[in-house]
Every structure is written in structure tokens, then in C-alpha cells.
Amino acid sequence: NAGVMQNPRHLVRRRGQEARLRCSPMKGHSHVYWYRQLPEEGLKFMVYLQKENIIDESGMPKERFSAEFPKEGPSILRIQQVVRGDSAAYFCASSPPRQGGLETQYFGPGTRLLVL
């Protein structure tokens, strides 16, 4: 059973370009979460999605960042007009549907974004 997959693992962009990060959840998981880890810091929640729905985007910056989880295909985190401060590791996690309680989130290997 493959784990959470993220690609690319490393991404280099110049200021002003767009970054697209992809996440395929574990088989059977319908919930996806995105987190950002700045250097030497813990992970910070960005957004929680189910198929075709954004459930909670309280951690997303108001501008330039968007996320989707279409009916078919991976979840996409999109950063427009990247700036140097966007350089970070972006982790995706997935969990199965909640059945009366919280489900454990399993993380992908992350995408390291470097903005030059």
C-alpha cells in the first residue's frame, strides 16, 4: 500500500514565478491537509480539503496561495508570484474519512521549495 506521495521533491523557482505542488493521498484516504515548515521550525497548518471541497483554509495566506483537491487526480497547492519568504518544506498529509473520531494523519515526504 503506497504511502502519501508528493512531487516534486525539490522545486526551484525564481521570484515572480508560479509553484505547483502535488499530493496523492494514501489509497482509501479522502482527506488531505497541507502544512508548511519554515527552516528550523515546526509544521504550520495551511488547509484541509476533501474531494472537491475546501473544509478549512484558516492557515492559508490570503494572497497568492490556493489549494484544490479535484474529484480525479492529486491535490494541488499553488503559489503564484513566489517570493523568497515562500522558501520552505511543504508537507501533505492524508487521512481516511472520520468515523466518529479523529483519524491519524499520515505525511508525505514533502516538497522543498527554494525561491531564488
Next chain:
Amino acid sequence: AQKVTQAQTEISVVEKEDVTLDCVYETRDTTYYLFWYKQPPSGELVFLIRRNSFDEQNEISGRYSWNFQKSTSSFNFTITASQVVDSAVYFCALSESGTGANNLFFGTGTRLTVIP
């Protein structure tokens, strides 16, 4: 507001020593969940354990053990007979059931170095 504190930024131990990583949390919810994740040098996040607030039983898994004490809001993690492969950053995380969003609040992590 929820908060997770890992006061130990870095710890170094000699192989075969025992080591305890501290985690203190704050929450107003009566139902919540606590987690430990390991981030080895390769960068991925590995799930170690999950504990809900109603279950204060300590848990042992091989060389790993966890001590959950609601009275002190702590969820400490002990590695006995440490090995070089235990070298990693360890994150404690909290999720509150009341959020409805299932997002995790992470501590800033403890970097453990096991010296051969």
C-alpha cells in the same frame, strides 16, 4: 488557545543511553489527541503514536515509551538504549476535536543526536 511546547531544542546522548523528550500542551477542549512524529535527516515525517485525552495509560513499543499525564498537561517520550538511527527531529502535536477541521498543532521540535 491551543499550544504545544517542546522546551528542549537540541539533545545529544551517547549511544545506549536513555533519553526523554518533553512535551507540554495547552488546550481548552476536554477531548483532544496527542501525537509524536519523527523527522529523520531524510526529511519525511514518520508517525509514531497517537493518544486521546481519555486514555492516560502509558504505552510501550519496543524501545519507545510514552508517559501521558493530564494533571501536568504533558506527553513525554522516552527512548531507551538509544541508537544512532534514533537521530532525528521529534515533533509533538495536538489536535482538538472541537475544531472540526482535524488540523494538527505542532511544537517546534527537539533535535536528538545520538553519538556512537
